[in-house]
Amino acid sequence: MKKLSVLVTSAALAAISFGIQGAASAAPSSPSDWPTGCTYSLDRRNGAKAKCSNSHGGHYKATVFCSRWDTGDLINLDAPVWRNSGWSYVFCPPQTTYHSAGIVTKAS
Template identity: 40%
Template sequence: MLSTPVTASASASARPTGCTQQIPNKQMTVAKCSKSNGGHYRAVAACKDPDDGRIWLFYGEWRNDANFSTAYCGGATKVQSAGLETKVS
């Protein structure tokens, strides 16, 4: 019986690197990673409700192409902080 050796794939996925996040204005955040490494990233906006002070999280679109992902605050909420989320694809 012959067996075939198992080798690692040349296209193994890893988390993105070279990532930054910014707050361009009070309604949105952006995130970008310079290298996807086969993974994905998206912007996360932590937004505060002016009426009750609660913090809500809003998410941008998943990207893997060194372009900006944008997360917009909903309703009357305003950006408190910017973040990003990564995943191995």
């Protein structure tokens, strides 16, 4: 009986020391959670705009690739706010030139 008591006490201490992890509770997203009917384009010669006609509970934002004047390297900027309706805008910073536009989407 003494061995069983030591074993149970050891297991309890291990659970307290290392923590007991529960199962993940987040459900995987389904295709219906993602925005649809999305479009994006150049906006005002130096930025991008993006819009989705149906958010389905998901979100989206515009992204733009800009070319640096000094090195020609591309930089990528995303709009700061996730949207679920309306237009999303983002613009190239000073001393860069618009290269291409895009859209970033997520379910939630």
